[in-house]
Amino acid sequence: MNSRFRVAVDVGNSSIKIAYAVPQNAADGDELRVVRVSLTGSDWQPQLAAITAEFPQTDLSVQWLIASVNSVGCDRLSAWIETHRSADQVRVIDRGHVGIETDVRMPQRVGIDRLLAAQSAFRLAGNRSAIVIDAGTTVTVDLVAAPGVFRGGAILPGLGLQFRALHEATDKLPRLEPPDDLASLESPGRDTQAAMELGVASGIVGAIDRLVESFQSTCDVSQIFLTGGDAGRLSPAIRSPHRVVVDMPLRGLYGIELADPSSP
Structure with missing residues (x-):
């Protein structure tokens, strides 16, 4: 994770949620910022452009990790990244990446969202x-x-x-x-x-x-x-x-x- 600026995206049925680290002072470490973009409106692309414009300036390459329960939404997001941020790396996360047995x-x-939530719960517990x-x-x-x-x-x-x-x-x-x-x-x-x-x-x-x-x-x-x-x-x-x-x-x-x- 230290060689890339990581962006995590949860593509749901009605919206996408995007998480990325915002650098804080050394004592506090990095804060995870989470923003939501509705997929039901017509302005999701300008919203996405505004969000990515606020990414911290860094020499690291940008890596998008996408988990989706909405294949249409996932395809639309991937196409937008390819068009507007062609230098970024996109990885669609599947069950094999989660690291939890079933x-x-x-x-x-x-659903990948259920496995990710279960993994988070297990770690927090x-x-x-x-x-x-x-x-x-x-x-x-x-x-x-x-x-x-x-x-x-x-x-x-x-x-x-x-x-x-x-x-x-x-x-x-x-x-x-x-x-x-x-x-x-x-x-x-x-x-x-x-x-x-x-x-x-x-x-x-x-x-x-x-x-x-x-x-x-x-x-x-x-x-x-x-x-x-x-x-x-x-x-x-x-x-x-x-x-x-x-x-x-x-x-x-x-x-x-x-x-x-x-x-x-």
Whole structure:
């Protein structure tokens, strides 16, 4: 990592998150800056140009590490880098780079974001078993067991996806945005909006707590981590003791060790 200026990019379903180190004073070391660019708008390319213009001036070559669950978004980003920053090196990270074993039926179908989050959780737990909850477009609840084996987990629709489905699949239900405070919703809900909010929140939070209980019955879990865009909304409502860590897949990607960083 010391021969290149590293840029880590997590390409999700609706946005890309970019992480790079901002040099600080010698006592503090480098700070990791994380920025988000929406893929749903038309101005993502100017945003990306503005971000790269702020990269620290350095003699090091620039290395982009890209992990993606969105092949179209990944292709668009790679094409932009090739066009506008042709001297930079691009490496699309796959499961083999993550350095975590898998104990699932079809390991080739596990999303790279889930593996990176699991690896981050295992490291943060001091190389002990952990559960990681990633709350974004979808909510994943995954188990990583000592000595660093991804054991699988559960996938369910996230807050925004559930509210959107209720609106689009029915004639009368309104389009709602997830409420900020899920811990103090009206119960029972006494109007349509309150009932929808309570139903969606209870379904997700209840599922998380139930899954945590189930996983803990099969493994001695040392810590539970919560990450993702909706972590702040969900955290106060989740009963299981947990720790909120921002951008776990992205930070895991930034810290990944590549056996041969000069290889294609």
